[in-house]
Amino acid sequence: MKIKKFIIHNSLFIILALATALRFWNLGGNxxxxxxxxxxxxxxxxxxxxxxxxxxxxxxxMVFKSFGDYKPGFYVYLTVPFVAVLGLNEWSVRLPSAIAGTVAVYLLHLLVKELLGYGLSFRSTKNISVSGSKSYLLSTNYQQLAMLASLMLAISPWGIHLSRGAWEVNVSLTLTLAGILFFLKGLKFSKYLILSSFFFSLTFITYQGAKLSTAIVIIALLITFITDMKAVLRKNWKIIVISFVVALTISLPAILSFNKGQTGRLTVFSIFSYPRPDDFLQKMLDQNTEKVGDLNYFLFHSERLNYARGILGRYFNHFSGRFLFFEGDYQNPKHSSPNQGMLQLFDIVLIPIGLIGLIRHRNRMTTFVFLWLILSPLPAVLTRDQVQAVRAYNMIIPLTIISAFLILVGALSIGLISGKIVSDRQRAQIIKPDILTASSSGRNFVWGATVRPYILTNDNRPYNPNDLDRQFEIIKDLFPKGCVRANIEGDMAINDQL
Structure with missing residues (x-):
């Protein structure tokens, strides 16, 4: 009984502890x-x-050159204090991302509670239905959906995988969550808009793809809350100006990088950098006795139509079961855990039904979540890859909220068959098994989908430089100096120290 009470009253602490364990355990070795x-x-x-x-x-x-790429430098500067304390090793390099991944779980809890103020008001009696055929009389509060959303993010394979490596996109997502949270607070207390612009602009100097992913979030916010923003602009236009100046100042290095040609691999990976070869196009036209400019060419074979097909195909790939639930990033295996989708397998049921439920409850909260979901794959679909888990990472938040929504409604429905209003204690008892089940799933995931496959297979990562040094130590006395060659990722290198 005491354990049950502890779980009920310390759910958020337990979820954060779980998120921390899944992101920090053996971080230097896995x-x-x-x-x-x-x-x-x-x-x-x-x-x-x-x-x-x-x-x-x-x-x-503020922009670092690396392997022919240019990276925004905020992650590097975040890493400096950890390198100073721990030395240059796996732990110090990955800690900023692991911390950001854990903080994101807490920020999502706060964000969902804030969003609920613009949507499903669970503080008072409401009718909630997923299918629309039944309505159940509910009396609940903000905590439950926020708690479930943070739990789902804590055990998400997508979130865990990108939190256990030095992925700038993971830090960028955490900053984005902070930006959204303070934006919503700023609609009520305008001074928070300055903090919102601060966090949003930090994403631009953290991750290259944030130039589009953050812009998508801001556009979705402005579309959803345009009336509130107009009211703020009328009353506190100076705050808006200050926020804009803050954002422009912090984002300046990212803006200048375009003029200096420091756009990284954006051009290399852009889908528009790969038109069809002329000989391929000509062969296709000859087979159909067509010419460039003909009506048939315009309707069926034009380059614009080819790009449109590619973009639409990539877009729907990111909502496919293969990507989300079964294989993960099959084009770039290092971006996801082996033999694991980007989400938990049980999400295959939760997300479609939860999405229907959210759409039926039309309000500003659900509008924003839906807009964010349908726009978030855009940074990925404009690249040459069929799927791209890193550039589509922002999808994880709306998908997590949708899953949590269905769990909450389903759990409450179980206790409301008789049409009675359920007390807070009863609702906690209903939801508790879901928390325990998800916690068990997270525990199994960290071994079955994160640790064990990495131990057994190492195909998705280059050879370990430390292992290479040890092999050289073994053979260095057997060969004259300078005669040993090592082929590392296709490049021949002479070890002059032998």
Whole structure:
């Protein structure tokens, strides 16, 4: 009985503890070693710590050159204090992302409670129905949906995987959640809009793809809450101006990077950089006795139509069962856990029905969640990859809220068959098994889908440099100096130290 009371009264603490365990346990050993991008982030942080310059000698840059790419530098500077304390290793490089992933769970809890103020008012008696055929008389509060949403994010394979590596997008998502939270608070107390613009603009100097993903979130917010923003503009236009200046100042390095050609691999990965080869197009036209400019060409074979097909195909790929529930990022296996979808398998039931339920409850909360969901794959679909779990990472938040909504309504429905209003204690008893079940799923996930596959297979990551050094140590006395060659990711290198 005491354990039950403890779980009921400390649910948020337990969820945060679970999220922390899933993101921090054996962080230095799983994944088994640093990827090239992680090593670059760590080395640049170490170089900034020791010299104030990056690996190319640039003084305190805000955009870092790495492997032919240009990365916004906020993650590097976040890593510096951890490198100073822990040294340059896997732990220090990955800690900023792991911390951000845990903080995101708490921020989602706060965000859902704030969103509910603009939507389903659970503080008073309401009629809620998923299918529309039945309505149940409910009396509940904000805590339950917020709690379930944070729990679903805590055990999400997508969130866990990207929190256990030095992924800038994970930090960017946490900053985005903070930006949304303070935006909603700013509609009531306008001074919070300054904080909102601060966090939103930080995403631009954290992750390259945030230039589009954050813009999508801001557009969805403005569309949904345009009436509230007009009221703020009439009463406190100075706050809006200050917020804009703050955002412009912080985002300036990202804006200037476009003029300097430091757009990273945006051009390389853009779908528009890969038109059909001329010989392929000509062969296709010859087979159909067509010419460029003909009506048939315009209707069926034009380059614009080809791009449209590619974009639409990629868009729907990100909502496919293969991507979300069964295989994950099948085009880039290192972006997801082996033999695991981006979400939990039970979400295959929760998300479609929960989405129907949210659509039927039309209000500003559900409008924003729906807009965010349908727009969030855009940063991924404009690239050459068929699916891209990193660029589509913002999908995780609306999908998590939708899953939590169905769990809540389903749990309440179980206790409301007789049409009676359920007390807070009874509702807690109904929802508690869902929490325990999800916690068990999370526990199994960290071994079955995160730890064990990484231990058994290492195909998705380059060879561990530490293991390479140990192999050289074994053979260095057997060969003359300078004669050993190692093929690392296709590049021949001479070990002059042998």
């Amino acid at each position: 994944p088994p070693h640093l990827s090239p991008d992680e090593a670059s982030l760590g080395y640049n942080a170490y170089s900034i710590l020791k010299t104030g310059r990056d690996e190319y000698g640039e003084l305190l840059p």
